[in-house]
Amino acid sequence: MPTTVIETPHRKREVIDKAVIRFCGDSGDGMQITGNQFTNTVALYGNDLATFPDYPAEIRAPAGTLPGVSGFQVHFSSSDVYTPGDSVDALVAMNPAALKMNLSDLRKNGILIVNLDAFEETDLRKAQMTSNPLEDHSLDGYRLFAVELTRLTRAALQQLGLDAKSMDRCKNFFALGMCYWLYNRSMEATVRWIEDKFKSKPQLAQANKLALQAGYSYCEATEAFYISYEIPPAKLAPGVYRNISGNTALALGFIAASQKAGIPLFLGSYPITPASDILHELSQYKDFGVTTFQAEDEIAAITSAIGAAYAGALGITTTSGPGMALKTEALGLAVAVELPLVVCDIQRGGPSTGLPTKTEQADLLQALFGRNSEAPVPVIAPATPGDCFWVALEASRIAIKHMVPVIILSDGYLANGAEPWKIPEISELPEIPVHFAADPVGFQPYRRDPVTLARPWAIPGTPGLEHRIGGIEKQDVTGNVNYDPLNHEHMVRARAAKVEAVADDIPELVPEGDPSGELLIVAWGSTHGPITAALKAQRAKGRRIGHVHLRHLNPLPKNLGEVMKGYEHVLVPEMNMGQLIMILRAKFLVDAQGLNKIQGKPFKQSEIESKIEEMLG
Amino acid sequence: MATDTLPVYTKKDYQTDQEIRWCPGCGDYAILSATQSVFAELGIPREKFVIISGIGCSSRFPYYMNTYGFHTIHGRAPAVATGIKLVRPDLDVWVVTGDGDSLSIGGNHTIHMLRRNVGIKVLMFNNKIYGLTKGQYSPTSEMGKKTKSTPFGTADRPFNPIALAIGAEGTFVARSVDVFQQHLKETLKKAAAHKGSAYVEILQNCNIFNDGAWESITEKDARSEHVLQLEHGKPLIFGKNRDKGIRMAGFDLEVVQLGNGITEKDLLVHDEHHPRAAYAFFLAHMEQRPGFPTPIGVLRAWEDLPRYEDVVADQIQQVQAKRGKGDLGKLLRAGDTWEIRA
Numbered sequence: 001m002p003t004t005v006i007e008t009p010h011r012k013r014e015v016i017d018k019a020v021i022r023f024c025g026d027s028g029d030g031m032q033i034t035g036n037q038f039t040n041t042v043a044l045y046g047n048d049l050a051t052f053p054d055y056p057a058e059i060r061a062p063a064g065t066l067p068g069v070s071g072f073q074v075h076f077s078s079s080d081v082y083t084p085g086d087s088v089d090a091l092v093a094m095n096p097a098a099l100k101m102n103l104s105d106l107r108k109n110g111i112l113i114v115n116l117d118a119f120e121e122t123d124l125r126k127a128q129m130t131s132n133p134l135e136d137h138s139l140d141g142y143r144l145f146a147v148e149l150t151r152l153t154r155a156a157l158q159q160l161g162l163d164a165k166s167m168d169r170c171k172n173f174f175a176l177g178m179c180y181w182l183y184n185r186s187m188e189a190t191v192r193w194i195e196d197k198f199k200s201k202p203q204l205a206q207a208n209k210l211a212l213q214a215g216y217s218y219c220e221a222t223e224a225f226y227i228s229y230e231i232p233p234a235k236l237a238p239g240v241y242r243n244i245s246g247n248t249a250l251a252l253g254f255i256a257a258s259q260k261a262g263i264p265l266f267l268g269s270y271p272i273t274p275a276s277d278i279l280h281e282l283s284q285y286k287d288f289g290v291t292t293f294q295a296e297d298e299i300a301a302i303t304s305a306i307g308a309a310y311a312g313a314l315g316i317t318t319t320s321g322p323g324m325a326l327k328t329e330a331l332g333l334a335v336a337v338e339l340p341l342v343v344c345d346i347q348r349g350g351p352s353t354g355l356p357t358k359t360e361q362a363d364l365l366q367a368l369f370g371r372n373s374e375a376p377v378p379v380i381a382p383a384t385p386g387d388c389f390w391v392a393l394e395a396s397r398i399a400i401k402h403m404v405p406v407i408i409l410s411d412g413y414l415a416n417g418a419e420p421w422k423i424p425e426i427s428e429l430p431e432i433p434v435h436f437a438a439d440p441v442g443f444q445p446y447r448r449d450p451v452t453l454a455r456p457w458a459i460p461g462t463p464g465l466e467h468r469i470g471g472i473e474k475q476d477v478t479g480n481v482n483y484d485p486l487n488h489e490h491m492v493r494a495r496a497a498k499v500e501a502v503a504d505d506i507p508e509l510v511p512e513g514d515p516s517g518e519l520l521i522v523a524w525g526s527t528h529g530p531i532t533a534a535l536k537a538q539r540a541k542g543r544r545i546g547h548v549h550l551r552h553l554n555p556l557p558k559n560l561g562e563v564m565k566g567y568e569h570v571l572v573p574e575m576n577m578g579q580l581i582m583i584l585r586a587k588f589l590v591d592a593q594g595l596n597k598i599q600g601k602p603f604k605q606s607e608i609e610s611k612i613e614e615m616l617g
Numbered sequence: 618m619a620t621d622t623l624p625v626y627t628k629k630d631y632q633t634d635q636e637i638r639w640c641p642g643c644g645d646y647a648i649l650s651a652t653q654s655v656f657a658e659l660g661i662p663r664e665k666f667v668i669i670s671g672i673g674c675s676s677r678f679p680y681y682m683n684t685y686g687f688h689t690i691h692g693r694a695p696a697v698a699t700g701i702k703l704v705r706p707d708l709d710v711w712v713v714t715g716d717g718d719s720l721s722i723g724g725n726h727t728i729h730m731l732r733r734n735v736g737i738k739v740l741m742f743n744n745k746i747y748g749l750t751k752g753q754y755s756p757t758s759e760m761g762k763k764t765k766s767t768p769f770g771t772a773d774r775p776f777n778p779i780a781l782a783i784g785a786e787g788t789f790v791a792r793s794v795d796v797f798q799q800h801l802k803e804t805l806k807k808a809a810a811h812k813g814s815a816y817v818e819i820l821q822n823c824n825i826f827n828d829g830a831w832e833s834i835t836e837k838d839a840r841s842e843h844v845l846q847l848e849h850g851k852p853l854i855f856g857k858n859r860d861k862g863i864r865m866a867g868f869d870l871e872v873v874q875l876g877n878g879i880t881e882k883d884l885l886v887h888d889e890h891h892p893r894a895a896y897a898f899f900l901a902h903m904e905q906r907p908g909f910p911t912p913i914g915v916l917r918a919w920e921d922l923p924r925y926e927d928v929v930a931d932q933i934q935q936v937q938a939k940r941g942k943g944d945l946g947k948l949l950r951a952g953d954t955w956e957i958r959a
Contacts, residue, residue, distance in 0.1 A: 241956070266700065296726065303697045460667045463664045
């Protein structure tokens with residue numbers, strides 16, 4: 001909504017509260033880089049933001065085809081942002097396929113920038129279009145700007161003597177330059193990035209800078225756009241901020257945990273989308289003594305981490321759903337030998353290979369129960385990209401304190417999505433004390449701490465503590481192999497009680513919104529954004545709604561049952577067929593309703609609001 | 618020297634109070650006994666030993682050794698051990714495994730541990746049968762073998778474990794036999810001295826499900842007739858009367874009878890440090906050929922390759938030397954940041 005309009009002789013500048021922009025094009029068009037640059041620039045300016053990178057599983061599907069379309073959406077605002085936005089205000093489409101795949105999300109009268117040079121007969125055929133949308137009036141409801149991006153970029157780079165292919169690869173920056181003009185943003189941060197990225201290729205650095213500048217100047221000179229927009233900085237809490245994605249936040253969180261615990265970090269991992277970036281990120285930090293081991297398979301990834309934990313490191317492994325399935329048996333071993341371990345499952349659509357690059361929350365039951373026999377583990381889930389940092393610390397803290405493997409359930413949307421993150425002071429980080437057993441007097445490998453029920457962490461190399469552990473059932477206290485029926489039941493119950501004891505070590509829930517009322521939304525993971533936005537909108541209409549977002553999924557916070565009793569209805573939105581709701585119904589006999597979306601895409605705010613309105617009338 | 622403070626160990630120091638649950642007469646007893654003796658002689662503090670096993674009869678081994686021990690899951694011991702070595706290169710890590718554990722379900726981890734040259738000693742008990750699951754054929758069972766799961770005989774060609782280990786770029790590959798106690802102890806000591814991955818195949822008798830599997834080698838007469846005991850720097854001679862040898866014949870090996878103009882000088886001289894694996898590979902394939910002996914001892918001991926854990930640790934040290942130790946506060950503030958003032 002325009003709040004101020006600044007008139008200049010030929011131009012109008014509108015001050016608005018928020019905008020959603022989406023860059024889309026071929027996988028080879030550099031849309032992820034373009035989106036990231038735009039994000040970084042608006043973040044540095046001080047807007048709150050949320051992003052949604054959406055790319056295909058294929059690295060380079062045939063150019064110009066529908067399966068090859070890659071997109072990046074940024075929602076930026078002068079007030080709080082919770083989602084990447086339900087609809088798009090400005091769409092940049094580099095080819096007909098991108099236009100076809102994304103047009104439905106562009107709002108009426110929205111800005112549509114297309115590359116005119118990419119609408120030839122063959123391009124249209126590749127996008128399976130029978131008529132040219134630029135000519136058939138199908139785009140009449142939008143503010144269409146058909147710009148010769150290819151030709152203009154080539155013209156701008158003419159004097160550099162680059163081949164056509166190299167010049168054409170810069171056209172995304174021409175489009176980016178246009179968007180910077182459109183939203184009155186400085187090109188400075190991107191110019192810095194280009195100079196750093198192409199440090200060793202000065203000609204390419206020059207080319208990208210020229211393309212960026214040319215795009216900006218094009219808007220300035222041609223008066224193509226009558227209006228440009230200004231979105232003032234958001235009023236975020238004071239502090240130093242950076243832009244962060246969920247996977248980066250997890251990586252930094254683990255380094256912080258390793259530093260706070262004073263033990264080395266060991267990551268065993270096998271590449272898998274969308275988790276690989278954590279491996280990439282952590283492999284850079286050898287200066288923090290981080291060891292990253294790219295294992296031969298998912299099983300070696302987790303078992304090497306178990307070995308590392310046995311030897312006294314903070315052992316972690318990162319994967320996605322298919323890899324979780326492969327790690328199942330080893331996770332059971334970690335349960336049996338009661339070693340600290342953190343397993344990150346960056347969920348994606350399934351089953352099997354499913355939708356490797358799309359998001360889903362359907363591994364909850366796998367995380368809770370997906371092992372042979374009784375093998376409970378704590379499960380925790382981040383709510384936002386920045387929250388991943390804190391969840392990594394929390395998982396490490398629980399694993400070490402309670403001598404138990406912990407599962408983190410992130411997802412593709414959190415992993416790749418980004419938001420401004422208030423950088424914490426070191427003093428704000430939780431303590432993670434580590435006690436290695438050292439005294440042979442009275443040492444027993446399964447003698448439990450009376451409060452946490454944790455067994456001692458006795459690492460090889462310690463004189464006098466030589467002992468044996470293993471996956472075979474063992475006697476409590478001594479750890480000796482034992483098949484006695486009553487001992488087995490005792491051990492099964494002891495392992496369960498140890499995980500339940502974590503509930504004493506986590507905070508109780510305090511609902512967002514109304515502390516009691518018509519409706520409570522119970523949710524977990526990346527649905528936090530759209531639910532928060534919907535809650536705000538619906539409460540503004542006078543509805544009395546609360547929201548609890550479960551970070552701890554096992555054990556559940558102790559007061560969850562009490563909290564639910566304070567509301568007439570309970571709604572559980574999930575990006576699965578209804579997994580948390582199954583747990584809530586089983587544990588609390590609560591008549592909760594589900595809202596389930598399994599499309600590989602996050603909820604829209606409007607979808608949550610519709611459900612609330614349907615339930616409350 | 619560190620040995621000044623090192624306690625004097627005896628075999629007894631490496632025994633545990635746990636009741637041993639192998640079948641009476643199992644070859645595993647002999648291997649356990651040899652290992653306990655050798656560990657006592659290695660001059661290594663007891664707390665530095667870690668024994669990792671997978672699943673199978675052999676994998677109960679750690680429970681009977683008074684060291685650190687970890688009985689893990691089927692086939693995965695090399696991966697667990699790799700994690701330990703990467704965190705604590707100073708530990709002396711041994712993997713105890715069998716033909717099913719190491720070559721079937723754990724085949725992948727075995728070859729990758731070997732190619733990386735992780736400093737782990739592997740004792741692979743080969744009895745050519747699945748014992749703990751009561752008698753199915755294993756990846757080393759001879760083709761056509763009738764077992765519980767193959768009543769009409771196996772259709773699988775067997776693995777040759779030492780050839781596999783050499784093919785996977787193993788830097789130390791040896792073979793010994795459960796009942797050849799002295800030879801077994803010597804072989805274990807050589808494995809212990811090797812820096813990188815050491816893969817030792819131990820021919821072991823399962824007297825319940827595959828009794829006599831190695832009879833053609835262990836029978837008193839057979840032993841001298843069919844076994845070629847490899848010794849570095851010595852010619853390849855075998856036979857009861859030490860009258861047969863191995864020599865090169867074109868791009869192949871042949872068995873020759875000494876005498877009639879053929880002398881020891883014509884024979885191959887064993888070189889366990891040969892830089893190329895092809896020589897050891899030739900030796901590994903001898904026993905599958907009529908008239909050829911079964912080689913035991915060290916086929917390959919090549920020290921030129923750095924250990925995996927050292928390469929990894931060096932990389933960390935180099936980065937730390939260049940960048941200094943990581944500063945968490947700086948890391949969190951890396952890249953583009955902005956400040957919101959109150």
